[in-house]
Amino acid sequence: MDSRSLLSLTVALLSVLSPCLTRLTPRVSFPMGSPGRRLTLFSSPDVSNTTTLLLSEDGGMLYVGARDAVLALDVRHKDVMFLRSKLDWSPSEKDLEQCSMKGKKKADCPNFIRVLQFLNTSHLYTCGTFAFSPRCTYINSETLAMSLNTDEGRGRCPYDPYQRNTAVIVDGELYTATVADYRGNRPIISRHLSESSRVDLKLDDTLGWLEDPTFISSTFIPHEEKIYFFFSEVAREYNFIDKFIVSRVSQICISDVGGQRTLQRRWTTFAKAQLLCQAGSELPYNVIQDVDILPPAEGAPADDTLFYGIFTSQWAVNSGRSAVCSFRLADIKSVFSGNYKVLNRDTLQWSARVQEKVANPGECGLHNASDNALRFVKENFLAEDSVRPVGKRLTMVSAEHTYSHLTVQRVQGANRRLYTVLFLLTEAGFLHKAVLLPLGAHIIEEVQVFEPPQPVKSLKLSVPKGMVYVGTAEGVVRVPTFNCSYYWTCAQCVLSRDPFCGWDPVSRACVEVSGTQSSLAQDIDGGNVEDVCSSVSLTHKTRFGPNKLPAAPCPAGELVSVSLNEVVRLQCPAASQLSQQQWERPNSRLSSDLYLELEDGSLSFVATPATLGHYLCLSTENGYRQIIAIYHVKQKSSPMTQSPTGHTRTTHTTQTAASSGPHTSVRSWPKTTEWRRTDTKLSVTNTQVTTRQLGTNLTLWTESELREAVFPAEESLLSPRCPHYLKELVVVSILLVLCLSLLITMSLCVLRQRYQRKTSPQAGPLPRDSNRETPEEEEALNGNEVFNKHSGSPLHGGQSSSLVCNGTLTDSRQHLPNTPI
Template sequence: METHSVLSFTVALLGFLSPCLTRLTPRVSFPFGSPGRHLTRFSSYDVSNTTTLLLSEDGDVLYVGARDAVLALDVGHKDVITLRNKLDWRPSDKDLEQCSMKGKEMADCPNFIRVLQFLNASHIYACGTFAFSPRCTYVNSETLTMSIRPDEGRGRCPYDPYQRNTAIIVDGELYTGTVADYRGNRPVISRHLSEGRRVDLKLDDTLGWLEDPTFISSSFIPDEEKVYFFFSEVGREYDFIDKFIVSRVSQICMSDVGGQRTLQRRWTTFAKAQLLCQADNELPYNVIQDIDTLPPAEGASTDETLFYGIFTSQWSVNSGRSAVCSFRLSDIKSVFSGNYKVLNRDTLQWSTRVQEKVANPGECGLHNASDNALRFVKENFLADDSVRPVGRSLTMASAEHKYSHLTVQRVQAANNREYTVLFLLTETGYLHKSVLLQSGAHIIEEVQVFERPQPVKSLKLSVPKGVIYVGTSEGVVRLPTANCSFYWTCAQCVLARDPFCGWDTASRACVEASNTQTSVAQDIERGNVEETCNTVTLTHIARFGPNKMSAASCPTGELVPVALNEVVRLQCPAASKLSRQLWERPNSRLSSDLYLHLGDGSLSFVATPATLGHYLCLSTENGYQQTMAIYHVRQKSSPVVQTTSSYTRPRTRPTLATQAVSRSGSGQHTTGFWPEPKETRRQDTEPTQSTRDTQGVPRQRGKNVTLWTLGSGQNESGFVEGEPLPSARYPCYLKELVVVSVLLVLCLSLLITVLMYVIRQRCRRRTAPHAVTPSRESDRRTPLEQEALRRNQCLNKRTGLSPHSGQAGGSGCNGALTGSNGHLPNTPI
């Protein structure tokens, strides 16, 4: 528990001391399907899980290991990828049934090709998982047919399609790092296809040389005659309660044939060391994700070989972050030639005790050594020191993007200086193109390769062809490494700081630096536009005229007719993601009390006599300014029929469509490419009285201006362009107020009168005596009872006993009761 507490305190302390990572923002972003970045795709309804890519030496054929198939794609044409041949290699129904009986999902039982290597000039060696029973075979590279029947692939290919592995063929022999059993508990680094006096070799399973590894990559160094393996595993040398993952590099010699008595058919030159991707006062990035080898420059020593790797961290403090570290071959060799840790077989504890060396672990030629020397190297295979990154610092680190794959290329710029360019693939489907400068990493662009994130299995770079191939679960995507034609001005070409591209003053175009014989303008380190393009940044006086002339001398841009008290929002397009938008006015300051600078670079304010006039939007990047938009905000001249300026921006290239042209090659610079506005007539309905009182109603004025009506108060007088309106009057609404008040009083009086009448009627009904009228009870009497009742009423009236006598009632009774002879009916005469 004490060790665990110390570890937790150390992690917390290092996390607190860790400095904030520099935010790496791609300068230009190309969404999926953007016309500014051309991509070529290959997909087919019966092709999926392109897990392995192999490129021919001439770069015209791409061999793809997919699910149940090996493909040969013709990639020699620029704009299309076609299927040349296809080898179907799928398990039988019996194999699939056995795989299902082992408890595996049917989706994992097909044959996933995981090994694809050139054996010689005519054949390819291929291995697949084959329903959790690995198989390997020889494939003719021309006809894509099997030369022999597939044989067992145990120890050459993983059983599980989700387990990572690595394989490389050197001089006809296969060197692999994978697992050798069905459960994945026996990791091995082995050699196969040995002939003659050479025998196949592997690691001793009982020595614990590997601790639950995840194999990443392997690389062959010809001058060293060694094969290096890169993987991550559990670091048993650290006595932590939780499993601590470490990244490793291991080596074996090609001349190794095993010991005569000790370590028979086992490696005698195996050694491993820790790769430490860590900066000062920071937690280490201890989990390796991918690694690529960069050969030395022409004429340089093999020791200058660099290995660039992507690392992540298992610590929650660095969760979601990625780092890139580079390791020099000379540093790896120095660690392997140093001291080694000692493993106590009884306690399984490592110690750094230095003891007398009987042999040098990792040294080639130990197969003829004595048994005592072989026992020493058998137990001392872990280097005491760790391999530190170049410069003892991170090559680049990102807190926003989590990278999964990378490939690296050395590019020679126009000044004959070489730069390292990294192509990094994020887990969200973006490919970042980054150049390493003295000041740090600079991400030139990002390209969205996939519309939806999906598993990426491989990344292949073709330096001669200048393209990158990305293998996904759905197919293959190809994109060129250079995109110089996208930058159509000298300023943009220089600000990109792309070693592939330079500005050709003769053709006035941004071209690939390696494809032109003439000198091109570049400034990769600083990106200085003024010096490189021989241009001068416009000053405030140059933009608005000398001696602070009036606003009328400002260049005309887009006219924005507004009404007073409306909220105006002026858009400002960004030249790039690294640019910063600025707003200026002639002879005026943009006070924070009147103007609001929004996060997207736009400017918002309320239209008043003080805020009418010209506005200029500027984009600043790396000390270079360029005009992006010019607006002239003016008051409407008529409440009904208005004369406004219709303005349409010229159609240019995507994402920078509104950028100002900078004629840098000839030393000319313009403030914008807006022509003189053309006056057009347009009907615009004036808001009614009810809508004038409504606040916050948006109205679009073109695509770059949004107006919001705050309330009444339009001035119907005319406006002289370029002059303020200090004497502008607000309209009076006294008459309207009086009319509304009188109407309100009348409505209230009428409402009170109606209410009193209704109340009075209800009171009368409740207090009035009941009249002798037919009721519901009379309706319920029989006809005889009703006739008798009428007789009684008439008799009472005749005798004067009726309290409610009347003329109409008497006549009614007489008419009802008296017959034709004047006597009562049904009475005897």
């Protein structure tokens, strides 16, 4: 077997042995413009490519680097972001002409701001591509006034607006990772604006310290006095035919001033190591996309600092997947303090170190070391070990979404426990909010923030203001980190499993968790509604238990008037994207020969006497069952079966959990529907179709609202309103007696003629009695008289639910549904 076949077999075996991925479905989805998730957008016709973001320390001012401009946005107000000042900084016509002469597209020649950092308390330091001739300048942070003199931006800012770079300013000095030439072939990590006797430093271009890197992020660790850079590059230590990309973390010390003879004006503390986002024997997710830092919890050691990164894979078996891995600072330090590989300058091959260790690469203070020690660190800058993720496992992995950016926050729940919340930006334009749990990640919601495609984006989190800012090509979108008021019942609040939100039994509202509230109902780990919300519904259970229910009318629900042989469609909007919908009838079972369940959860059937009556749509999520909708289907021509509609209770909500458009709360019916069954006996040819939606908003029955719907007032309980068919039964009985009498009479006449042996012709065959009801009609007449029997599928845990005319709609566990129509 040749090496190529062996490699193919190895990849195939790894793909088979890899564990199955858990589908990560956002519980709630908010399309762009949805009223259920209020966003704030700043955009201007003369501003574009607002993708470089910088937040002030208090979160009240957002500085934006755009195309040919720098903006200062006031974001202190809750519902609006307004432009406080704007600085126009664009190339001249001559600069644009020279850029075009270099063969660049006209759209790429403006000045794209790529470096935007606080230099001190009064000024910003800004660099832009400036028509493929980078420039840098100083800007007053209050007035956005630009200094008259500009600096050359080579080595500080990329030439190409689509090349990724990173920069950070520490003590007035700029540390950057970018490319230092027009063609983008000279990657460089350098220091600029060095103060006092310090000199600017950079990597030696001839040493091969970087191999075609893509720079991602950089961060300063104060107690280490080091800056860490994150990037991906081609790995020369592996002998692969194709280019093998790996993710790296590198470090430099801010105290470095270069060597005295060896490595003059070069880094003496540069070292790099591989970041290995891999679980078990799976192929690694080897291409890093973004990184964010999570400081340690209060009282924890500084070495517990975590770095969360998004990784994708260059392997076809993992194509389209994204993984999140976290790395502890203590593990990174341990790898950098270990052994290093040695680079053979003649063969450009890496090997394990066999010579005596003269110095510790990456150690601060090596600028005072001997020439022998500096030559050692010059050739030994790649750590032998790889940095493995926390727990040696993936934090989360998604096969459905490709993530490009992330930011992370630590949140204290109502139980005083700390939870990690990730905000992840997808390539499709959605912002995912996920909480990390012991059993895996749970995506609380997704919010659409822009329309794809968006080649360059950015993400900033303001913890003091509780906002996430997304920089896009069209403008800046602000998304609140929590949306507690959207969950209008205790069950919905608990099922969301949002660490920011808890149910307040006093105000009966889902509110933000704060340190002063200790009685909020919340279960982030399990989402157990039965246990958490039991105290909220205890009073209701006591007053309205099954043994204490007064005689009451049947809940009419949504009234649907149809004609016989008409196709009826009853819609059942999902309570969330994690819930499962189910239809039930209180007095008969749903036969597959008569009913079709559509892909969107709705029910379709032909209106016949056997299919008239009540229908219940139920939703089950995480073991909790609730009623979404109640319909009463009646025949138009039967005035005696009209049900009162005054009991229909509608709660106006802002947005359904499964809405599919910005201005609608319930999915509209598609023109062509895919059926679940193709072998049905139901015929819909030449029939009229009636589609019945549950109003315009998804409304769930709460306990109090269902009680009001079933028991609107005491005086209304004196007169029963259950539909009855007494008059119809009397008429049918009389007709039946007449038919039987006529049949007996005719039979006696035939017998008499036979005995008399008449020779006259016999009468023709007796006509079929057309007035006799079919079994289905008799079942409909008898079944709809009293609405007190339930034959649907069993409840969770093997229990069954029931609906009684003299009570209210409950399950056998005596839990009233919490979702009104």
